Amino acid sequence: MILEKVINKIEIQSEYKEFVDKYIDHILTEFQDKIHSIYMCGSIPKGTATPFKSDADFTIICANPKDIDYGRLSAIKDKLLAEYAFVTKIDTIICSMDEVLSKPNEWGFWVKIICVCVYGDDIGEKIPPIIISPDFIVDLNRETKEEIERIVQRILSNADDRTLTTRYIKGYSKRLLRALYSLILEDTGVWEDDMLEMKNALLKYCAIDSGLVEYLYACYLDSDVPVEEFLGIANEVYRYFENALNRMAASRTSFE
Template identity: 75%
Template structure:
């Protein structure tokens, strides 16, 4: 089964059109000649953004990511956030064309399936079709352990309440995405709607539903979540995920 693109057409609400156009224009002006293409994912290009609640997610492709100065990028972000308060946050990922083409199950998946091209030539069209299989799911999760460990360390050392709530929300989302990857062969599609992800996990995974519902609740509202309790449950969820991934790897090996 071939994995299809999450966003098949761009539908940007009127509240965000000027913001998106201005962000792209300023990135291209600031880094003239260094940008190959610009992509978006999430609620804004889907036309499902909520003013004063939704953030903006961009991915910028270039030949050499070192050409992009993050301090200059931050100035653009801060300026636009002040001008367009309907946007809560701007995230920008920088990656190389080579990464997308040489890592089809990582950056290739991100650009081809998750993102939609807003400017330039869509390099995702050069990424081979992605076949849903145990091999793909295993490749997709190559960096999951490192990412989870990193998020755990950040949360364990966080002192600021605002930072704690943001980290818990992001950590919850990352674990839900990891669990969802386990059921791709059952669903046949990549969801970016967390509610649909949660329901698919409950339908197809044997994990304790209370753990999944807890993560989803933390994703929705992490304001009053106790860090120690969250970390304990996050560890339990990741332990389940790791065992399921190892079982998948062992099964794949037996069939190779």
């Protein structure tokens, strides 16, 4: 089964159009010929963004990520957030062309399936069709453990800052739900980026305790929960995910 693109048509709402255009203009002006292409994912390119609730998610593809100075990138972000207060946050991922092309089930998946090109030549078109399979699911989660460890460290390091822990708990909840969802792709046949639909699919297809899924989704919506309680439940969910992924990897190896 071929995995289809999440966003097939760009439908940026009028109130966000100027913001997106200015982001692209600032990036191109600041970094000039170092940019190959720019992508977006999430509610803004889908046309479902909500002012003062939705954030902006960009991905920049370039020959060498070291060419993009994060300090200058941060200055662009701060300027735009001050000008467009209804955008809650701007996240920017930077990736090399080589990574996209050499890792089709990881970075290739991100650019080809999750994102949509808003500037430049869409490198996702050079990625072969992605077939939903255990191989793909294992490859897709190759860096999940490291990502989870980084998020946990951020929560622990900022335990006294409720604003930051709230943000990280929300992000961790979303990351775990996405990891669990990857396990059931062979059942759903599509990548779902709507969190409610993702939760409902997990309740239908995932063998994990439904109460854990409901807890994570509640934390994604409102992450004002005790840190120790959350980390304990999140760890239980991650152990389930890791065991399921290991079984999948082992079954794949046994047929090689």
